[in-house]
Amino acid sequence: MKVKPQDTTLHSADRRLTVELDNGRSVFAGGSKWSVNAQWDGKPMATVGSIRWGAEPCGRHPEWLETDISYADKVLRVTDTRTGQTLHASHDGAITGCAISPNGNRLVTVSGDIARELPPVPIPGDQTLRVWDIRPTLYALGQEQAPRPHLISTDFSTDGRFAAAGFNNAPAVRVFDLVDAMQIATLPVEQHATVVDVMFSPDTGYLVALPIYATQGYLWSTEDWQEHAVLDQNISEGGVDFSADARVLAVDYGGLNSSGDATYWDVATGQKIPELISRSNTARTDVKFLADGRGLVKFSFRGRAEIWDVATRSPVGKIGPADVRGGLVSPDGKRIAFHDYSDTVTIWSIDPGEQELTLRSQQGGAVPRAFSPDGKLLAIAGEGGSLSIWDLQTQEPVHTLAYTETIGGVAFSDDGRLLAAATYAYGGSEVNAFRVSNVADIYDTRSWQRLARLNHQGLVSALAFSADNRYLRADVHLSEESGMAPGHLWLWQAQDLITAACARLTRNLTADEWAEFMPSQPFRETCPNLPVAATVDGSHGRM
Numbered sequence: 001m002k003v004k005p006q007d008t009t010l011h012s013a014d015r016r017l018t019v020e021l022d023n024g025r026s027v028f029a030g031g032s033k034w035s036v037n038a039q040w041d042g043k044p045m046a047t048v049g050s051i052r053w054g055a056e057p058c059g060r061h062p063e064w065l066e067t068d069i070s071y072a073d074k075v076l077r078v079t080d081t082r083t084g085q086t087l088h089a090s091h092d093g094a095i096t097g098c099a100i101s102p103n104g105n106r107l108v109t110v111s112g113d114i115a116r117e118l119p120p121v122p123i124p125g126d127q128t129l130r131v132w133d134i135r136p137t138l139y140a141l142g143q144e145q146a147p148r149p150h151l152i153s154t155d156f157s158t159d160g161r162f163a164a165a166g167f168n169n170a171p172a173v174r175v176f177d178l179v180d181a182m183q184i185a186t187l188p189v190e191q192h193a194t195v196v197d198v199m200f201s202p203d204t205g206y207l208v209a210l211p212i213y214a215t216q217g218y219l220w221s222t223e224d225w226q227e228h229a230v231l232d233q234n235i236s237e238g239g240v241d242f243s244a245d246a247r248v249l250a251v252d253y254g255g256l257n258s259s260g261d262a263t264y265w266d267v268a269t270g271q272k273i274p275e276l277i278s279r280s281n282t283a284r285t286d287v288k289f290l291a292d293g294r295g296l297v298k299f300s301f302r303g304r305a306e307i308w309d310v311a312t313r314s315p316v317g318k319i320g321p322a323d324v325r326g327g328l329v330s331p332d333g334k335r336i337a338f339h340d341y342s343d344t345v346t347i348w349s350i351d352p353g354e355q356e357l358t359l360r361s362q363q364g365g366a367v368p369r370a371f372s373p374d375g376k377l378l379a380i381a382g383e384g385g386s387l388s389i390w391d392l393q394t395q396e397p398v399h400t401l402a403y404t405e406t407i408g409g410v411a412f413s414d415d416g417r418l419l420a421a422a423t424y425a426y427g428g429s430e431v432n433a434f435r436v437s438n439v440a441d442i443y444d445t446r447s448w449q450r451l452a453r454l455n456h457q458g459l460v461s462a463l464a465f466s467a468d469n470r471y472l473r474a475d476v477h478l479s480e481e482s483g484m485a486p487g488h489l490w491l492w493q494a495q496d497l498i499t500a501a502c503a504r505l506t507r508n509l510t511a512d513e514w515a516e517f518m519p520s521q522p523f524r525e526t527c528p529n530l531p532v533a534a535t536v537d538g539s540h541g542r543m
Contacts, residue, residue: 058107061100065134069095076109078134088455089132093125100134107132151487153197153475157204160467162222163489164207166195173198173209173218175225176489178466185225189218197239201246206267208240208249217251219270229270233263239286244293248273248310252287262287262298286326291333295350299327305336307350319353321346328368330375337368337378345380347392359390369410370419372445379419381407387421389445399448405438409463409474412445419443420472422460440474442492452492460487 057069057076066079076089076098089095089109097110109132111125153166156178163176169192175185189195193211200207206228210217217231217240231251241250249265264273286299295316298306305327307316320327320338328337335356338346343364347357359366363382370379377398378390385403387410390396405423412419422440440460442452458476465472474488507530 058098058100062102062104065100065104067098067100069098074111076107078107080104080134087132087134089130090455091126091128091130093127094123096125105134107134151489153195154464154473154487154489155198155200155207156464156466156471156473157200157222158202158467159204161204162200163466163471163473164198164200164209165489166198166209166211168194170195173207175207178468178471187218187220187225187227190214190216199240199242201242201249201267202244203246205246206242208242208251210240210251219249219265219267229265231263231265232272241287241289242267243289243296243310244291248289250287250289250296288329290329290350291331295333297327297329297336297350299324305338307353317353319348319350326367328371330371331373332375335375337371339367341365341367343382345378347378357392357395359395361386361388369407369421370412372412373414373416377412377416377445379410379412379421381410385423389419401441401443401448408460408477409440411463411465413465413469414467415469417445418451418465418469419445420463420465422456422463422474424459440472440488440490442472454488454490454492456488458487 058067061067064081066081068077068079069075073095074091074093076095077086078089078100079086087107089098089107091109091111093111094114095109096112096114097108099108100106108129110129112127113125114123150168151165152168155164156162157164161177161179162184163178165174165176167174171188171191171193173187173189173195174183175187176182177184187207187209189209189211193214195209196212197210198207200222205222207220207222208217208231209220210231216233218227219229219231220226221228231249233251239252242248243250247267249267250262251265252262265271266273288297288299289295289310290297294309294311296308296310298308300306304318304322304324305320306318308314309316320336321340323340324338325340326338330336334350336348336350338348341364343361343366345359345361345366345368346355347359348355359378359380361380361382363384363386365381365383367381368378369381369387371377376392378392380388380390382388385405385407387401387403387407388397389399389401391398401421403421403423405425408422408424410419410421420440420442422438424438438456438458440454440456440463441450442454443450454472456474456476460474461477462475463472470492472488472490472492474490476487508527
């Protein structure tokens with residue numbers, strides 16, 4: 001919330017936060033004695049005093065929290081020593097005041113104008129007061145010091161029960177129970193490994209992990225979390241994919257200097273399947289199984305994609321433009337969106353292998369990032385930070401999100417109601433430092449209102465929601481520039497968003513609307529203070 005000099009009482013948009021400025025005096029006069037009384041849901045939260053430089057800049061707080069800030073810094077770091085998680089609370093100006101609530105759940109920061117005494121140099125603030133939720137998430141690593149491992153790769157199980165996390169410089173993959181919000185397994189890998197890919201099988205029966213530049217991968221059974229097989233092969237920068245029936249596992253070699261081939265494994269026996277498809281001798285090959293369980297598509301850098309029949313081990317044909325730089329398969333496995341870094345994205349039908357659509361962006365460097373679950377929408381990133389959501393039936397963008405930085409990972413939720421998009425600021429020797437412009441935003445796809453903004457440090461290459469939409473995971477791309485920045489596994493507090501939504505709505509969903517948007521959940525009144533509208537047949541939503 002932005003504060004004006006004459007303000008004495010402030011409220012957040014959802015009215016949950018109330019802030020009273022002491023005696024109406026400005027909270028931004030650096031060094032003066034002032035205080036802010038904050039209440040959350042009507043309960044006293046904190047008294048915010050001027051920054052005290054030293055071991056405890058925010059005054060008294062729970063012993064498990066560590067705070068760190070430098071003079072005239074724009075970023076305050078709060079570390080939960082129980083979990084190793086670090087929050088970076090950022091302003092666009094110098095932070096001049098802060099406080100943490102007694103229970104350690106909330107942080108208040110203030111940014112006002114201050115002046116360095118010797119020599120006298122004015123340091124401007126952004127004139128805002130910000131409140132942060134610093135409750136520990138299930139897992140969200142910040143920019144910690146070595147040798148603490150960084151989170152690199154994550155995956156959710158299809159049934160929504162588990163999350164797996166791979167790290168750098170760590171001897172194990174960790175598995176979490178999302179329902180009980182606790183770690184349930186530690187799965188050993190080779191010492192000092194950097195696990196760049198973890199993936200659950202579609203039936204949640206198995207978990208695979210690939211360390212980068214290693215001589216083997218790992219396959220575990222989720223029934224008892226015991227090692228099921230060791231994937232004995234050299235791994236460069238490749239990836240993994242399961243067939244839809246979870247019977248076959250493909251492991252890419254990857255890398256610019258690799259042969260471009262993949263190996264294939266029988267999941268049940270843990271044995272390698274020799275020569276499932278022919279060798280390509282093309283660098284940077286990417287293999288993806290199709291949703292029908294029989295087909296497989298092999299992307300080759302600067303070459304047409306090949307379609308293979310897994311059962312007969314025979315090629316079906318080639319599709320796509322001649323100079324393909326990448327492709328994205330639709331959720332139903334019937335279409336592929338190709339790009340060549342121009343202003344054009346082409347949509348091809350796998351059967352009969354013909355081009356269907358041409359989408360021409362106003363910006364160059366158009367790259368398809370994500371299909372909606374029903375395959376009707378396609379998110380396309382362009383140069384300059386634009387992200388356009390295209391309706392494939394009308395062949396027109398329905399909405400465009402404007403950013404100033406490069407668009408990284410993009411993902412729709414399984415129900416199509418949410419879209420997450422990550423940005424990244426390139427350039428310079430301090431790319432691993434926290435930057436306000438490195439964000440992961442979550443949007444409501446009906447109103448395109450931004451619901452949440454999550455900060456990160458690295459180049460996010462992939463985003464995904466958990467089955468219940470409560471968690472969002474972010475995997476990072478390892479490169480010379482982005483370095484070993486951490487990935488994230490966020491619990492982004494869906495209940496707080498529901499409360500905020502109820503403050504804006506005029507009624508509850510009807511039973512018909514609930515069945516349309518949340519068919520797997522029993523009907524309930526999300527906003528108890530609002531009426532329930534009548535359904536189309538004249539009945540009411542209560543059941």
